[in-house]
Amino acid sequence: MLVLTRKPNESIMIGDDVEVSVVEVKGDQVKLGITAPKSIKVHRKEIFLAIQKENIDASRPVIDRIGEIGGIFKKRK
Amino acid sequence: MKIKTKPYGELEVNEKQKIHFPDGLFGFEEVKQYFLLDSEEGPFYWLQSAEHPELAFVLIDPRVFKNNYTLSVGDDDYRAIDARKGEVIDFAIVTVPEDPEKISANLMGPIIINRKSRKARQAISENDEYTVKHYIMEEMKGRKEDLVETA
Numbered sequence: 523m524l525v526l527t528r529k530p531n532e533s534i535m536i537g538d539d540v541e542v543s544v545v546e547v548k549g550d551q552v553k554l555g556i557t558a559p560k561s562i563k564v565h566r567k568e569i570f571l572a573i574q575k576e577n578i579d580a581s582r583p584v585i586d587r588i589g590e591i592g593g594i595f596k597k598r599k
Numbered sequence: 600m601k602i603k604t605k606p607y608g609e610l611e612v613n614e615k616q617k618i619h620f621p622d623g624l625f626g627f628e629e630v631k632q633y634f635l636l637d638s639e640e641g642p643f644y645w646l647q648s649a650e651h652p653e654l655a656f657v658l659i660d661p662r663v664f665k666n667n668y669t670l671s672v673g674d675d676d677y678r679a680i681d682a683r684k685g686e687v688i689d690f691a692i693v694t695v696p697e698d699p700e701k702i703s704a705n706l707m708g709p710i711i712i713n714r715k716s717r718k719a720r721q722a723i724s725e726n727d728e729y730t731v732k733h734y735i736m737e738e739m740k741g742r743k744e745d746l747v748e749t750a
Binding site: 560561563565569570572573574575576577578579580581583584585587588589590591 | 605606624625626627638640641643654655656657674675692693694695696697698699702705707708721723731732735736
């Protein structure tokens with residue numbers, strides 16, 4: 523992993539068109555600004571991980587339970 | 600044609616049920632071909648892997664349990680499946696654990712499908728209020744109370 527030291531208002535370039543700049547440093551929080559083409563998705567890593575984990579849980583449905591909840595919907599209609 | 604499915608064993612399906620995810624789902628990037636099946640149970644659908652009979656996801660239209668649900672995904676997500684707003688159908692993936700009270704829908708990573716080409720994608724919601732776990736039974740209760748209040 524490449525580790526660089528930057529100060530507020532300084533930035534790094536990733537390739538030709540992605541710029542990551544340090545906007546503010548306050549205690550243990552770092553505010554980053556990211557400029558990237560629309561085709562590049564920028565998301566907090568924990569969102570990716572949360573969706574990935576939920577998909578893995580969802581890939582093992584307990585089939586018998588679906589009938590039970592399906593029945594409840596029918597009753598409510 | 601006949602395929603092997605997780606919920607119903609061997610099943611007759613047609614080409615129109617085929618859904619193509621060029622990028623797969625998060626955590627399942629390599630699995631790109633699915634079939635969308637009606638469920639015999641209530642408001643659910645199945646997203647059945649074409650190649651892996653054991654892999655299938657349960658889907659739901661979030662509007663069934665959530666008042667005022669609005670799909671909110673980025674332009675790039677629409678572009679990835681060559682669709683514009685209004686040209687997609689959308690679902691949430693449902694997690695079904697042992698406890699039926701804990702059946703939940705993932706509104707943070709909605710599935711969008713181009714109605715015409717059936718190219719599909721798991722997007723990331725731009726609405727921060729939507730999380731990976733919305734408990735369907737709980738939301739239904741809230742909804743029922745809403746209905747009583749307005750009646």
